[in-house]
Structure formats: C-alpha cells, structure tokens
Amino acid sequence: MSSAPHTTTIVARHVVTDITVCIIPPKTSTCELDPRTWHCIEKDLYQYTSQHSAWLYVALANEDELAAETLVVGDIRAGERPPSSSGHWNSRPGGIWVLRKKFAGDIDQAVTEVEVLFGTDAVDPRPQWTLMQSPLQINAQPEIPVARLSILHGRAKPRLTADVPLRVREDSKFKIVQISDTHMVTGVGVCNDAIDEQGNDLPESEADPLTVRFIGEILDAEKPDLVILTGDQLHHDITDSQTALFKVVAPIIERSIPFAAVFGNHDSEGSHALSRTAQMSILQNLPFSLSEPGPEQVDGVGNFYVQILAPAPSELPVSTLYFLDSHSKLPSTTLNNRYDHIKPSQIDWFKTTFQSLRNAGNLSFVIIHIPLPEFKDRHLCIRSGQRREPTEGPSFNSHFYDALVDYGISAVGCGHDHVNDFAALLPQQTQHDGKTPQSPWLCYGGASGFGGYGSYAGKRFYRRMRVWELNASAGSLKTWMRLEYAIGRTDELMLMENGVVADPPVRKNDRSCIVT
Known part of the structure; x- marks a missing residue:
C-alpha cells in the first residue's frame, strides 16, 4: 500500500474551500500545508514513476461552521487557459481553475468532494459526480495515463440499491451473466493476443476499451437480471485500483x-x-x-450470499448464491503458482448460513475465483466446453467440495484459468443405501478481459462469458457461453431439470465422460 505525505480526517458534512497541487522533490516527505485544513488525496499524480511526487490537496471546512463571509469552491475546471464562463476564476498549480464565492447556504452550489482518476478512458459511474475531460497540467511523462479531476456538487443522494429483492420474472426465468477476469488497468492497457472473426492474429492494441465494449455488447444481447463478477477485475501491479474498478462496473x-x-x-x-x-x-x-464484505470472523473479504425469490408476493427463495473469497497465491517463494485454499471458517460459515436459511432453494450455487482442486480431478466428466490449459488451483484440499455435495449445491462458477470454459461433473460413488449423491456442476467462466492472457501453448482464443438461466417453474438451470463475434449461444447445456442433475454420470462404463 502506498502512503501520501500526510493525511487528515475528513470532517463531517464537509465543503471544499480551496484546492492545490503540491509537488514534492526527492528526499522530502511532507508538503508545507496545515494538516488541520488540508486533506491529501492519496494518489501520486506521477503514479510513482518519477523521483518527484505530486499530490492533490483539498481544503475542507464543516458546513455547520461556515460563516456568511466564508469563501467556498463553487466550481473547478482544468486546462491551460481560464474558463470562458462568467465569474472570477483563480489559478492553482496543475492547470486547475477555481471559482470561489461566499457561501449562501445552498450546498448544491458548492463542491463537497474531489477525486482523481487516471487515463483518457477513465469513467466515473457515481451519480452526481462530474469527471473532467481536460487533464491536469503536471508535466508527467507522455506514457503515463493523464490525471483527471472528478467533482461532486452538493450531497450525494442515497445510492441506488436493490432494496427490492431479486425475483424471477413473470415467465419464472432469471438470467445471470458471469463476467470473469476483466484484468483492467490504469490507462488503456495493452492487448497482444486478440484474433479477428476468422481467427487470424491481430496486432497489438489497446486492451481496456475492447473489454468495455465486449461487456456492453453481451449485456445488451442477454439483458440479464444480475451480473456476477468472478474475480481478477483488476490486473496486477496497477497504480490506481479505483480507476480500473470503475471501468469494470460502469457498463x-x-x-x-x-x-x-x-x-x-x-x-x-x-x-x-x-x-x-x-x-x-x-x-x-x-x-x-x-x-458485501461478510463477517469479520470469517477468513477473506467478500463472503456473503444473495437470494433470488419466487414471483411476488411469495417470499420463498428459488436460488441462493454463495459468494466466497478464494484468496490468492501463497506467500512462500518455494511454492511457485501455488494458491491458498478455502478456509475452515469459510466452510463453517457456508454450512451455518445454509442451515439458517432453511429453505435456500434447490437451484443454489457457489461463486468463487480460483477453482477448487476437484476441477482438475482425472475422473471429471466434461459435458460442454473444453479444458485448454491445466487447472491452477489450491495446493491443499480443504474439502469444501464435499460440503457442497452434502448440502446439494447445484453448481460452482469460477474464473482464473482464462481459456478453460468447460462445464463438468465429478461422478459420485453409490452409497450403501443404494443412493448416489448429487454432485455440483463445476463450471469455468472463461475470460472476458483483453488485458489478461487469451492464449495458451501458442494458440489464441476468443474472449468469452458464461450465462446462467434459472427457471423456477421447471426447476431447471441452464447455461451457455457468449463469445466474441458469435451472434448466438455456444455450448448450451441443461444442468438441472426438476431440481436434479440432468444426465448424471456414473463412475463405471460411462462412455460420455471425457476423462482429463
């Protein structure tokens, strides 16, 4: 984590009274500003590429303590020349122009928050925020994504949320688009393994604009009721996570x-x-x-569930989606490409949550990023899609899969291995009572991002997304893939019918199994 020269606690109901840029030379750690008034936006405007660093500082005051004569910032612009609009614009470092005026009691006429985003392709999806097109004038290197201000006038209204529960549509269906491995960066990024409609290699190009366009095309084609992001929204070692994350969710x-x-x-x-x-x-x-971040006592960030209900006025769930943090690489340098596992506290949370929900729906599934060890089991029966690269998963099996079998989970959706897109089942042994447990479908989402790799063993593949469709009246779960350039669905497969696995495999004499 990076740290700015100094920060202050933002006061409640704050108003911006001034703004400046502080350029700090090497071997200097602070800016000569009063920390009781000035708040540093913790982003180096040079993005850690220069011996100097540059920081945006915002002067804040409490709205309740403003006097009638207090000057507040009514507007901010960026550019080499002052704005042509009326008013007295004051120049600030970095090509910033500030319109200050006496506070007249109308908070909507005052700037209350300022943020910095980077790149010509930056977006700000937050309502009421305005992202400036003109960048700051800070003499950064030309290859560095430009710094742009985003400002908020007045108070942000309560966020638009799904306070209304998720419900299946009138036709009893509910569609989910899974977007995995977008690998967004700060700036446009680089794609070096794209292909055209005929499968021919394309030259190097900007990555993130292609990813944003692809996301928009699939959302417009499928018109889903829910989108699930299954990890690696961001590429590694980027300079501003917020900029990249905004680009993912904006469409x-x-x-x-x-x-x-x-x-x-x-x-x-x-x-x-x-x-x-x-x-x-x-x-x-x-x-x-x-x-949601999930319970603090459970390992990881992002262990939570979302329920999909039957048509109103029913409050019965049709499906429960369990989201779990699958963590990251193990820190040991001796374990190259070895990944952490689902922790016991997470498995306990899943079991406790499942039991507390009582009726969790019989079309429930689990959402993770890194595949479970069972994704590479040699007895796996692939029913659609392909394994194009080895599964890179945990080095230790914590047997979360066994809990999913015990609790009748229908499917597991993951990302991580970009060019794998199979849907598969692991055959279960018949028990002493003659019953065969229902095993969950193991489904890769494929990769949608042009900034991450899209090739393996010298062969390039199309970017793709998985689509899931529940049908409450039929008790069915169907899935298919959406690929670049393809007009329709690919690898469509019925996973569940009447609440049970469609065409379940057995371990012996099942010629339809593809043993991998």
Whole structure:
C-alpha cells in the first residue's frame, strides 16, 4: 500500500474551500500545508514513476461552521487557459481553475468532494459526480495515463440499491451473466493476443476499451437480471485500483443491472493496489451493488450470499448464491503458482448460513475465483466446453467440495484459468443405501478481459462469458457461453431439470465422460 505525505480526517458534512497541487522533490516527505485544513488525496499524480511526487490537496471546512463571509469552491475546471464562463476564476498549480464565492447556504452550489482518476478512458459511474475531460497540467511523462479531476456538487443522494429483492420474472426465468477476469488497468492497457472473426492474429492494441465494449455488447444481447463478477477485475501491479474498478462496473451501472463481486488473486496484488477491504468499500457504495464484505470472523473479504425469490408476493427463495473469497497465491517463494485454499471458517460459515436459511432453494450455487482442486480431478466428466490449459488451483484440499455435495449445491462458477470454459461433473460413488449423491456442476467462466492472457501453448482464443438461466417453474438451470463475434449461444447445456442433475454420470462404463 502506498502512503501520501500526510493525511487528515475528513470532517463531517464537509465543503471544499480551496484546492492545490503540491509537488514534492526527492528526499522530502511532507508538503508545507496545515494538516488541520488540508486533506491529501492519496494518489501520486506521477503514479510513482518519477523521483518527484505530486499530490492533490483539498481544503475542507464543516458546513455547520461556515460563516456568511466564508469563501467556498463553487466550481473547478482544468486546462491551460481560464474558463470562458462568467465569474472570477483563480489559478492553482496543475492547470486547475477555481471559482470561489461566499457561501449562501445552498450546498448544491458548492463542491463537497474531489477525486482523481487516471487515463483518457477513465469513467466515473457515481451519480452526481462530474469527471473532467481536460487533464491536469503536471508535466508527467507522455506514457503515463493523464490525471483527471472528478467533482461532486452538493450531497450525494442515497445510492441506488436493490432494496427490492431479486425475483424471477413473470415467465419464472432469471438470467445471470458471469463476467470473469476483466484484468483492467490504469490507462488503456495493452492487448497482444486478440484474433479477428476468422481467427487470424491481430496486432497489438489497446486492451481496456475492447473489454468495455465486449461487456456492453453481451449485456445488451442477454439483458440479464444480475451480473456476477468472478474475480481478477483488476490486473496486477496497477497504480490506481479505483480507476480500473470503475471501468469494470460502469457498463453494468449504466444499464441499471444489480451486480455482486468476489475478488481474485490479482485484484489486490501490487505495492500500490488497494486492499480487498478498500475495494469492497468502493463496491458497496456504488449503485446497484449487492457486494458485501461478510463477517469479520470469517477468513477473506467478500463472503456473503444473495437470494433470488419466487414471483411476488411469495417470499420463498428459488436460488441462493454463495459468494466466497478464494484468496490468492501463497506467500512462500518455494511454492511457485501455488494458491491458498478455502478456509475452515469459510466452510463453517457456508454450512451455518445454509442451515439458517432453511429453505435456500434447490437451484443454489457457489461463486468463487480460483477453482477448487476437484476441477482438475482425472475422473471429471466434461459435458460442454473444453479444458485448454491445466487447472491452477489450491495446493491443499480443504474439502469444501464435499460440503457442497452434502448440502446439494447445484453448481460452482469460477474464473482464473482464462481459456478453460468447460462445464463438468465429478461422478459420485453409490452409497450403501443404494443412493448416489448429487454432485455440483463445476463450471469455468472463461475470460472476458483483453488485458489478461487469451492464449495458451501458442494458440489464441476468443474472449468469452458464461450465462446462467434459472427457471423456477421447471426447476431447471441452464447455461451457455457468449463469445466474441458469435451472434448466438455456444455450448448450451441443461444442468438441472426438476431440481436434479440432468444426465448424471456414473463412475463405471460411462462412455460420455471425457476423462482429463
């Protein structure tokens, strides 16, 4: 985690009274500003690429303590020349222009918050926030994504949430789009393994604009009731997590679709990355977000559940989605590409939550990023899609899968291994009572991001997303893939019918199994 020269506690009901940029030379750690008034935005405007550092400082005052003669900031602009609009604009470092005026009691006419985002492709999906098109003038290196101000006038209204419960539609169906491994960065990023509609290699291009466009195309084609983000929303070692995260969720928020997210191994990886806790705080405060940090006593950040109810006025759930943090790489340097496992506290949380819900619905599934060890079991029966690369999962099996079998979970959705997109079952042994336990479907989501890898063993593959569709009246769960360029569905498969696994495999003499 990076740290700014100094920070202050933001006062309640604050109003911006001034703004400046402080450039700090090497071997200097502070800016000569009164920390009781000035609050530092904890983002180096040079993005940690220079011996100098540059920081945006905002002077704050408490609205309740403002006198009639107090000057507050009514507007902010950026550019080489002063704005042409009326009023007396004051120049500040970094090409910032400030319009200050006496506070007249109308908070909507005052700037109350200021943020910095980076890149020509930056977006701010928060209602009432205005992202400036003109960047700050700070003489940064040309390859560094430009710094842009985003400002809020007045008080942010309560966020748009799904206070109305998620429910199946009148036709008893409910559709979910799974977006995995977007790998957004600060700036446009680089894609070096895209292909055209005929499968021919394309030259290197900007990555994140392609990812944003692909997300929008699939959302418009499928019109889902819910979006689930299954980790690695962000690439590793990026300089501003907030900028990248906003780009991921903006197409979802623009379409007023509820969404929920888990973290992947790369999301909080890097010396300047925001922690999972900080990223979850950002997600929680965004419109239409259902994401939650989960209980503090449970390992990880983002262990929570979301329920989908039957049509009103019923309060009975059709499905429960359990979201769990699958953690990251193990810190040991001797265990290359070895990943952590689902912890006992998480398994206990799942069991306790399942039992407390009583009727959790018979079409419930688990959402994680890193696949469980069972995804690489040699007895796995692949029913659709393909395994194109080895499964990279935990080095230790904590047997979370066994709990999912015991509790009748229908499916597990994950990301992580970008070019795998199979849906598979692990055959179960018939027990002494003659019954065969129902095993959950193990389903990869594929990767949607052009900034992450999209090739393996020298072969490139299309970016893709998984779609899930529940049908409450039929007790069914169906899935299919959406690929670049493809007009329709790919690898469509019925997973559950009448609440039970469709076409379950057996361990012996099942020629339909693809043993991997």
